[in-house]
Amino acid sequence: MTRGTEIANKVAAFVRETVAPYERDPRCSAHGPSDELVHELRGLARTAGVLTPHILADGSHLTHRETAQVLRAAGLSPLGPLAVNVMAPDEGNMYLLGKAASPEQKARFLDPLVSGEARSAFFMTEPATDGGAGSDPSMMLTTAVQDGNHWVVNGRKAFITGADGARVGIVMAKAEEGATMFLVDLPDPAIRIERVLDTIDSSMPGGHAVVQITDLRVPADQMLGNPGEGFKLAQIRLAPARLTHCMRWLGSCQRAHEIATDYANRRHAFGKPLIDHEGVGFMLAENLIDLKQAELMIDWCADVLDTGALGTVESSMAKVAVSEALMRIADRCVQVMGGTGVTGDTIVEQVFREVRAFRIYDGPTEVHKWSLAKKVKRDWRDSQRPQES
Template sequence: MITTETREKLARIDAFIRESVIPYEKDPRNGGHGPSQDLVDEIRAKARALGLVAPHIRADGSHVTHRETALLLRAAGYSPLGPLALNVMAPDEGNMFLLGKVATAEQKRRFLEPLVAGHTRSAFFMTEPDGGAGSDPSMMQTVARQDGNHWVIDGRKTFITGADGAACAIVMAKTDQGATMFLTALPNPAIRIDRVLDTIDSSMPGGHSVIAIEGLRLSADEVLGEVGQGFRYAQIRLAPARLTHCMRWWGTASRAHDIATHYALKRHAFGKPLIDHEGVGFMLADNEIDLKQAELMIDWCADVLDTGAAGTAESSMAKVAVSEALFRVADRCVQILGGTGVSRDTVVEQAFREIRAFRIYDGPSEVHRWSLAKRLKKQASAISGI
């Protein structure tokens, strides 16, 4: 059920994105490693004045349903800057969800409250280079050893989104009891950013960093949840986070489609508007189909999560189907715009880059398909008489 409060917020978000956020897309502070912090602070202040920061989280700290979140985040994603303005961008949105589920009262006060308020950013230290954890988290090489009432962590991480400028991080490390999550304030002299990678996408502040962790000393109070339960907590975070990625990028793909449609209406060739040429009109029709199917997949998976189910398989299906459908939409939009599509005169070029990266982030399509195939094999083995 979609509440009246959510519908009212949705209308306000839609107006805010169109009237206040979109004009910032051409701002020179919106660079190759994501928008600068002062740009984010400026547009977030405008959202805060309207009561739109973290609109999916109620005043008491509880979340609206995943189905309602889908409406709000799709509207936020209509501009690549929208999720930042509203404080619903990755990795912060997923980290807020996890901290709300697992953190102690003191950890929530120290880390979660300023994050929800939009005063700080966070990072999630999971992926590793050089044969370490990536699509296969069991390959984790970062180690945490116990030293009295403290833990000492050493290792390397890579593609850590937003680490440059983050105020805190969730660190995944291997212990004798199993993978464990830790919370740490940033900056910390034991955590060094070796470099910020130049990547195809450019929507996330701080970009994606290569990190060295050398002798990071944390107290037992900075363990997130229980020791050895890191992979279980990661599943709490990952399924909803995969889906919120789908929500945000659906909004961006929808914007690209709207731009392409308007272009096809006003641009003429061979005596008529482009939209009247079947080669273009059919691409726009296919966009409509892909956007609607993606929307339905998002809402279906959201409904599964709202039952309290883990939604692991469902979120894998949604991640593959939505990321690939939205990439087809973005690709067609570039083609329809022709030379303009590969320029930065519109946001279509950025939408194409961002959504292409989305097919890898939070698990490549191939890994999700492999996981689903394993599930099918197990189910089929249990069925007889076919």
């Protein structure tokens, strides 16, 4: 048994046996599970030896392929990634800090995340009403101006997952040198949550906030990397993060498929089990195909990342293929279960909502296709150039 499989099996057992019973806990709200519930679940994970399982005791990470196994197991419940501390945005922020932070920054900002004692937020997206950065980060309006040994940041951010209750913030702003990232302690009076948006998903603590940043003073030694490196650092974070989203939601859709399959075998109509009706049985068969294709796409992209390549093209391809496949799976599960599928009696309804949001988060399908189309054009142009003899 490989290291990844062994850890994944342990995580899967913990999520199925210990975490799943909490899915109807009243501390799960429209804006995500409460911090009290997260703290309780992480305590259980710590006792079970599965807290932050993708980062080893020596600080090294599992390979991306091994991480895929573990995060898929964590995703078997919407609460699983939170319980074992592999949920977005924390998982992606831990990865970025592990790659780019100084030793002093890691001790101050990364260690509390790895231990599961703190949550984090990534401040990049800006309100569309302001004309700020969304899918096009070059439109960033938030500014950073140097003032002696500090930087002063001003602007507004939107869809900031987990800002309410986070202790660690990564803020991107536009300096004279270009986009730049800063590490900040939260809460900070200069960062004010205007409102937490009402969205269709509900799995992330703190929800998604609109935030006003007014004269935030950040010491120069809390800059991540160098001035103007913000976009480069964002790609270090976002390429793997797109894939880890796929990993987690693949696990959730696997569980939804299990629930729908159980329902179709137990529920009878017109003289036989639902699964014996082709209309139902074929939907579940199509789920199997999409589940396997999503798994293979994730593993392929993980292998590319494990070679040390940045993998932006591959992660875009995986994000499109997997998110669209998972949407089909979740939709079929709801359809198989009929009225029960649109109730909160099972997690199928929530998985459907979460995956619908996932098709937009970390880049909508259409933006990734547009990026891939530009690559197709570049490759064609390169193929037309005369070859050197």
